[in-house]
Amino acid sequence: RKLDKTRQDTLYFDSYSDNIESLRGKVVLDVGAGTGLLSVFCVQAGARKVYAVEACSIAEQAVKVVRQNSMEGRIDVIRGAVETVELPEAVDAIVSEWMGYALLHESMLNSVLYARDKWLKSGGLILPSRAELYIAPVADPVVEDRLQFWDTVKDQYGVDMTCMSDFARKCIMNSDIRVNSVTVEDVLAHPARFAELDLSSVSVEELRSVKGPFRCTSFGAAAVNAFCVYFTVTFPCADKPIVLSTSPFKAETHWKQALLYLDAPVDVVQDTVVAGTVSMYPSEDSIRHILWNNVVTCPYLHCSTDRCQ
């Protein structure tokens, strides 16, 4: 997964590094450097020094990449958790590709904030600087087909399996967060933003409950059986901000979208208001429940070092 991430999606940063002057001459900390690609981009953007901190064994690959690009003098690969490594100096900027599924699921944001509070100079830069979370009601036809399958067994095979539908739905609801590409046609309303994180000020404590209200108005008649959650992150830029969006209306990224299934489909018609509150919170057991009581809850898992392999 780490490799796929790097290959597909870190590259958005390249267009960014071409466009800004903000890293020129700066000392940068790359949190969770992976293969070192982002660190190399920072040097290309003019960074004086990059500390590439990586806890996992892929740090060995980063060392090779740095050497292969003759950047040994500019990039120091430091193997260890950012919470425990020692840097020789405070930094002007922090870069990181910390985002997990649905932004926070197994994300490294806690580590980035820890690094910010420990190593970033006052007024320093964090890239990306802002994250936003969105939600939209969707109709997932595949899941409904799978559930309705049980009702068809009797006609086809003479075995009454209708009692399986409820059980199967519970299995889907109680399973881990589902990550899938949502088809544009299945999105039933304009997505609503329910939370925004300013990376320069958000605290680890605030991450323990990321929540906010949402209000969507359905495009037309449909059966809502899930919500899709996605995020954007924003890079400040001289001319205009660069936004990496994982919206179903944008080009697919490896993050795709997260799907939260309902207890049962709910019929809506054109202009039906679908409103409520989304609450995302860290969970150790990864069990989640979503109820159609205007509250969507979404436990997420923190990334720990032993998961990063």
Next chain:
Amino acid sequence: RKLDKTRQDTLYFDSYSDNIESLRGKVVLDVGAGTGLLSVFCVQAGARKVYAVEACSIAEQAVKVVRQNSMEGRIDVIRGAVETVELPEAVDAIVSEWMGYALLHESMLNSVLYARDKWLKSGGLILPSRAELYIAPVADPVVEDRLQFWDTVKDQYGVDMTCMSDFARKCIMNSDIRVNSVTVEDVLAHPARFAELDLSSVSVEELRSVKGPFRCTSFGAAAVNAFCVYFTVTFPCADKPIVLSTSPFKAETHWKQALLYLDAPVDVVQDTVVAGTVSMYPSEDSIRHILWNNVVTCPYLHCSTDRCQ
């Protein structure tokens, strides 16, 4: 996964139960009964009594399915591992959908053999009665594209990442067994059978090393970068045996095919002989190595009760 299995693939058994008389009046043991669908089919095929043994909580669903089909008198759902449950009598037949990916990966075959030795009457029936394993050289273009990506980063982004190719290949090679649908066009030779298991006689000890030679002749010029492994299982039948095949040349099943990647692609031309020995053995750590030294090894995991949820 369990649910998907039942819904998609157990149903092949239906055509079987229509076609035979062999279960009429028999006492049957269903090993790993899941939702109970196979047990219901056995009753429809005339079984006098079915003991549906299931270790996982899905046994509760099987109870409901049996009740919904008014078969309480014919099917006893028994929750527990087949290794420890007590049956009131020996059985005339054992049915089970025990097959895992590449036949043996997380399969329940050990449990079936245990049940055979403990509960099956002498000369009793096991359905399916035979399993066969096949192998064929393939060219997986997706994996090669992913690996070659690293060689393209320099031209596109000015970062030399070529040292990542070897690392990425090792990641693919050392990962868990890969299950994917192999496209017919990517199969480079007629598949060769390398092992056959007669369920009436194979021992648990023999499963500790399932191996055999294979010899394929390539259709044309190509770069072999993997082998695909698949299986068939056979049901004896009055007129002609019924075969469930997971070949890439047949309709897709949830088992798809297993892919074993090579250290590096090997070029073949038309009529190049690709021959060697395949060895499959149980592995606790799921690490595997495949080398182009005419020996393909494929550790597999046994299914244990705590995995079946």
